[in-house]
Amino acid sequence: MSKLKIHGPNQSRALRTVWMANELGLDYEQDTMDFRSGVTRKPEYLSINRAGHVPAIEDGDFALGESCAINIYLAKKHGKLIPKDLQGEARVLEWSFWVMTDVEKPILNYLFHAAMLPEDQRDPKVVEQSKKDLEWPLTVLNNHLADHDYLVGNEFTVADLNVAGVLLWAKLSKFDMSAYPNIPDWLNRCTKRPAMPGR
Structure with missing residues (x-):
């Protein structure tokens, strides 16, 4: 199983996703890019997050942006920190x-x-x-x-x-x-x- 990859430094909205990954006890790697450098508007990154923002995740062949959406996805996937009803x-x-x-x-x-x-x-x-x-x-x-x-x-x-x-x-x-x-x-x-x- 490939390791979760989180794009974005803790000095950005990516902190929310890093926090979530820590809560879930996930094994992940973090790309602490300088998102102000323009790297998020390059084709390689836009293929991961079409909006060109941080954070984004790569979970195997699935990519997702927007911190709240990412966190809800991770909570549902791992069955923790989200109500069952x-x-x-x-x-x-x-x-x-x-x-x-x-x-x-x-x-x-x-x-x-x-x-x-x-x-x-x-x-x-x-x-x-x-x-x-x-x-x-x-x-x-x-x-x-x-x-x-x-x-x-x-x-x-x-x-x-x-x-x-x-x-x-x-x-x-x-x-x-x-x-x-x-x-x-x-x-x-x-x-x-x-x-x-x-x-």
């Missing part, structure tokens, strides 16, 4: 789609303009707009976590991993979570797991 699986999909559509872009904008970009390239208007854009999504998550330790069921699942993988950017940028007190507790539960890269 249809409704539970649907909840995993719901949270995974939600975090990518409602949270990822504004939290990434906040990260860059509050912390990552050189001072002279940061735009305070982007920071303020990002905070406004995140108010409702973070309220939704905070309210859910008021009476749930995890997002789906009573245990850590791929839904938690996918959502926490995005919310890590809030932690990295020191985003003020004082209005959403349940989120940091949940995020710490997720990121303190031994499988989390860098632990």
Whole structure:
């Protein structure tokens, strides 16, 4: 059986897939490419991920992009970290789609303009707009976590991993979570797991 190959460094969305592979105890190799160099737009890589982004995986002769999709595929393939019932699986999909559509872009904008970009390239208007854009999504998550330790069921699942993988950017940028007190507790539960890269 060929070894799983993960394309992308941990300083990218590939961290989510590396985390998932660690959770599952998989044997894998990681291509820690410099994805900013243009390598992901070359034909060799586009044959693996047509969108030209990281992460992507090669699992034998099967290739797949998009971190949340990859993680759900790996969870289903190995029968771990995903509910066995249809409704539970649907909840995993719901949270995974939600975090990518409602949270990822504004939290990434906040990260860059509050912390990552050189001072002279940061735009305070982007920071303020990002905070406004995140108010409702973070309220939704905070309210859910008021009476749930995890997002789906009573245990850590791929839904938690996918959502926490995005919310890590809030932690990295020191985003003020004082209005959403349940989120940091949940995020710490997720990121303190031994499988989390860098632990």
